[in-house]
Amino acid sequence: MSVNNLPKKQVSGYIMGMVPLTIIIGVFRLGYIKFFYDSLGLNEVLFVVGMTIFMIINMLNDPLIGQWQDNTDVKKWGSRRIVYIKWFSPL
Incomplete structure (x- = not known):
């Protein structure tokens, strides 16, 4: 059913x-x-770099894992x- 057909x-x-x-x-x-800024005292630049790396890796692996599951x-x-769930839940 298309989104346009939903009430x-x-x-x-x-x-x-x-x-x-x-x-x-x-x-x-x-x-x-x-928490990262105040409690751990992490530099803002390092946090942004880390989040950017995480987002790039996530951008690449999400479609691959989706294809794998499909x-x-x-x-x-x-x-x-x-x-x-059975094989990867221990990770």
Whole structure:
């Protein structure tokens, strides 16, 4: 079903459901930035460089991991995710 075919009430419900999550994520991000700057005394430039490196690595590995999960044999494992939860949860 296309997004254009969804009723506005349903779309509004999805949007309102994302508001609390977005607020929690924003508070966490501000909290850990404050922790690195104030508590650990990390230089702002080093923090920005580290976050940039993290974002570049994440930009490259997210599509690869998505492709890897999409190509999982569902008939063999029963689910696309259960095999990864089973084998990679100890990490």
